[in-house]
Amino acid sequence: MTNDTVAALIDRSNRLGADPRNTNYAGGNTSAKGRDTDPVTGTPVDLLWVKGSGGDLGTLTESGLAVLRLDRLRALVDVYPGVEREDEMVAAFDYCLHGKGGAAPSIDTAMHGLVDADHVDHLHPDSGIALATAADGEALTKQIFGDRVVWIPWRRPGFQLGLDIAEVKRQHPHAIGTILGGHGITAWGDTSADAERHSLEIIETAQRYIDEHGRLYPFGAPLQGYQALPDEQRRAKAARLAPIIRGLASTDRVQVGHFTDDPRVLEFVGSQAHPRLAELGTSCPDHFLRTKVKPLVLDLPADASIEECTARLRELHQTYRADYQAYYDRHASPESPAIRGADPAIVLVPGVGMFSYGKDKQTARVAGEFYLNAINVMRGAEAISTYTPIDESEKFRIEYWALEEAKLARMPKPKPLATRIALVTGAASGIGKAIATRLAAEGACVVIADLDGAKAAAAAEEIGTTDVAVGIAADVTDETAVQAAVDATVLAFGGVDIVVNNAGLSLSKPLLETTAADWDLQHDVMARGSFLVSKAAARALIDQGLGGDILYISSKNSVFAGPNNVAYAATKADQAHQVRLLAAELGEHGVKVNGINPDGVVRGSGIFAGGWGAKRAEVYGVAEEDLGAFYAQRTLLKREVLPEHVANAAFALCTSDFSHTTGLHVPVDAGVAAAFLR
Structure with a gap:
């Protein structure tokens, strides 16, 4: 029974995570409840298996699951000190682990454990977040889903959000899930197949509504002069700008970059609405943790020269850094982690594409993928309403969360040539x-x-x-x-x-x-x-x-x-x-x-294998296969x-x-x- 439960959870997670329409890389989590044997008493015990902190659904294996005793996890409700101290509950999860516990429990563990359903999915689909960030998202959720899906206003992930979703499930016994304002979706089911089907129903229904009722041009009319350059010209300009932008993005610490000229990016930066929407920034916590609260956007037409672009990028970079410092200063408290750097993670260049940055190539690439998710979200929200992300203060609470800082502190020390x-x-x-x-x-x-x-x-x-x-x-x-x-x-x-x-x-x-x-x-x-x-x-x-x-x-x-x-x-x-x-x-x-x-580098050498070895062996009067040993013997070290x-x-x-x-x-x-x- 237990092996079947875990296997079904892994299969479901991998299917959901493999499709970028369902969730972003390393975003969201899934869970299953079932029974196993207590290794100490030999008696049956109710357990929760849930994707651990930092894992990716698409590649999840059993080692990536956190395993907790359900009775102990649910008993935490009795000692919950309230929303002002809810971060303390993450440390309490460690006292609920079963056996060796598996992966480290994530902040969303409470959501999965407290909801009265055997199988729970929490995902970040573009269509779901489009509803979650629409100005009238609550009314749209009611209109699209009736009582089948329930709106929950924005709340930072944590123990209280888990309590909120559990209460929605109790009050709406026929509901299959929720739209989480500004954030994503949560769905549940009695079986693994039910949970997966309900997740996909929410995602696909939301997308179908956007497709059928959305405006034809959600980003407005094309912006004159900002359309995509021809392929060869676009790539050549990107190659000239890439080192310049990387240097700017590496002012505080050296970064690796990624470039994409995905048509959706080019459409966005070539539209009338892109300056307004880019300034609003992203909304889903998984998005802005990797992309920062907003990108740097070059405000020049596509045919601007390299010299013009370089000069303007340098000006905009200084403005961006000042704005980011001001953002930090507006919201930081004495207990906040130190500022992590004021350089942009995303740089948008009209007619050319998007440059994204991170501590390694994967991080840089994923940051770009997340901003593409954000563009999809903005397109969906603007198609049926007005894009309205969470407040800046809430973004800061996520970005400079003590729990996020602790996660960063656990990262392994970089290798000597990291970022090079x-x-x-x-x-x-x-x-x-x-x-x-x-x-x-x-x-x-x-x-x-x-x-x-x-x-x-x-x-x-x-x-x-x-x-x-x-x-x-x-x-x-x-x-x-x-x-x-x-x-x-x-x-x-x-x-x-x-x-x-x-x-x-x-x-x-x-x-x-x-x-x-x-x-x-x-x-x-x-x-x-x-x-x-x-x-x-x-x-x-x-x-x-x-x-x-x-x-x-x-x-x-x-x-x-x-x-x-x-x-x-x-x-x-x-x-x-x-x-x-x-x-x-x-x-x-x-x-x-x-x-x-x-x-004397003979073994593995392309030059020696190409005939040079035979010629040199002939010069020195030795067999070609002995040339390496011959060279070694004429050296001082005989090596x-x-x-x-x-x-x-x-x-x-x-x-x-x-x-x-x-x-x-x-x-x-x-x-x-x-x-x-x-």
């Missing part, structure tokens, strides 16, 4: 792949660029999800392709902080056998390619104003003269001097430029150098431990005395 964005060339294999893998493991977002786009995508998939790594095709000898790679990076993650010039190849030939084509090919890929990548990335780095790192994977051969190696060694020497030149030029922008000189060792150096150079180091070449060769830097 890396572009690594030639990264589908060998040293480049090892560097990308290490940077991602240390918290960075990485873009793997390689001549072979399919291999780049495969390497990225090995490293992580698209919130961590993406693979792109890029020919570093082609200036247009290089700019496209940088554009892809800033559109994927908001900007760029680390650039690793690793793309390379080698042809081992004596001077008299080296053709001009051999010379040109190696110089085009490594010398010209590094120059093009550094040049394109430097503009983004400068626009951001956040500093950054450019790394060159050069070679021991940049300073060591060996036989049959003129084209390769000469181009590596070119790269080595680019390090010095760019370090001198970009230092004023806080950009560090350093190089790494590997040697073979692997791609991971080069990656270690790349990681170290990008950390705060090397914050004052630029123009350096780090040998990763296990000790080759002839290549010591002088």
Whole structure:
């Protein structure tokens, strides 16, 4: 019985959470009541299984459920000290846990435990919140649902809201759920199937009413000059603006970004009503906790130049920060948590789209998804009424809630490269792949660029999800392709902080056998390619104003003269001097430029696998499979150098431990005395 109850709850939760029309990511919660055996007494005990704090319905598993004794949870009603002290009840949930308790109980636990129904859903559907934020939402709820769904005025989530919903259920025995003013919906049922059916009935009925009775243009007529730019022009403008906006959004703390030009966003920012509605901000607590109370909106037409947009964005950013500080000052008490930063989480650009920001890519992406939910809510509310979110003071009570602050304090410490964005060339294999893998493991977002786009995508998939790594095709000898790679990076993650010039190849030939084509090919890929990548990335780095790192994977051969190696060694020497030149030029922008000189990296190397290994083995008179061991024996440390060792150096150079180091070449060769830097 118990296993069936939990399994049905998980299945229902996953179905509801998989559809963004039903609820937002990590939003809402579901529950089931049933019986299990007390592990101490061996007697039956009534239990509540409810989605724990911070979990996501769409991906919920049994480990994400909090498990509480129903008798103890309901006994809390007798000791409830009143709404002014209701936050104390969250700590009391811990004394109601069954066994090890599972996940941490959320603030909505009381709602599920106190309502007299075996199965309860609390969701944040766009259609439901549209009713919940309509100026005449209560009357509309009555008109649409009759007595089947009951309106509950706005109340901050907590124990009292649970009592309110339980009382509605008692007074309206035929009701299937509620519309929670400014917030969302709650539905219930005797079985899991009943609860799910009732939830969907509320969501779909509300949407059907909006579709059938709503105004054709809820946001008003299109705003002249603010319509979406053509695709190519739109993306190019977004790529130019992305580093600038990220720099502004990172004034208090560095953020990762996400960009979307979803048609619904473009429609919203191209409408007459968007300035008014954007200023009103979001309403559902899950929304504004991630999007802040309102976005920053660029008030220029779509065809405004980059220079005009940049200047105006800087002005608007200062105004936004002042407004946010004033908002905090209006509502903060001596007990309030400190202000968490005054930069926007959402930036809307007419004709272009939406930029959203967070501590990592997933957080930034989800913030954008939540604002898209908010746009859908505003569309629905404006279609049938007037959008009227909860009061600003209530938003502050949620945003700077002590319970929310405690949740943030429990977050794990960020990794060393958290919020940093890396572009690594030639990264589908060998040293480049090892560097990308290490940077991602240390918290960075990485873009793997390689001549072979399919291999780049495969390497990225090995490293992580698209919130961590993406693979792109890029020919570093082609200036247009290089700019496209940088554009892809800033559109994927908001900007760029680390650039690793690793793309390379080698042809081992004596001077008299080296053709001009051999010379040109190696110089085009490594010398010209590094120059093009550094040049394109430097503009983004400068626009951001956040500093950054450019790394060159050069070679021991940049300073060591060996036989049959003129084209390769000469181009590596070119790269080595680019390090010095760019370090001198970009230092004023806080950009560090350093190089790494590997040697003898045979295993896992794309260059060695491509014929270079066989040629070098022939030069040194050893079998190709023994080349790595041969290189190791000629070093001072007698150790073979692997791609991971080069990656270690790349990681170290990008950390705060090397914050004052630029123009350096780090040998990763296990000790080759002839290549010591002088």
